[in-house]
Amino acid sequence: MRITVFRKMMADEFGEIRADMMARDHVFSSLGSRTVDQALEAGVPAKEIWRAVCDAFEVPPDRR
Template sequence: MRITVFRRLMADEFGPGRAEVLAKDHVFSALGGRTVEQALAAGIPAKEIWREVCVAFDVPAERR
């Protein structure tokens, strides 16, 4: 998954403003105690990050 696709999915699911805040501030234990931005910078694939975001925020399966 491209990072641009990942960011579009985040914005579609949470709204552009909340998606940006979530990516910078929310720490995910499943991503090694990193935020989305830190996980991307560490080279974790966007698809893996999206899966963890979906699990953490109970995104319905049809939107995953």
């Protein structure tokens, strides 16, 4: 998954402002206690990050 696609999916699911704030501030234990932005910088695949976000916020399977 491309990062641009990932960012669009985040914005579509959570709204642009909340998605940006979440990516910058919310720490996910499943991403090694990193934020989305930190995980992307560390080279974690966007698809893996999207799964972690979906699991943490209980995104329904049809929107994953």
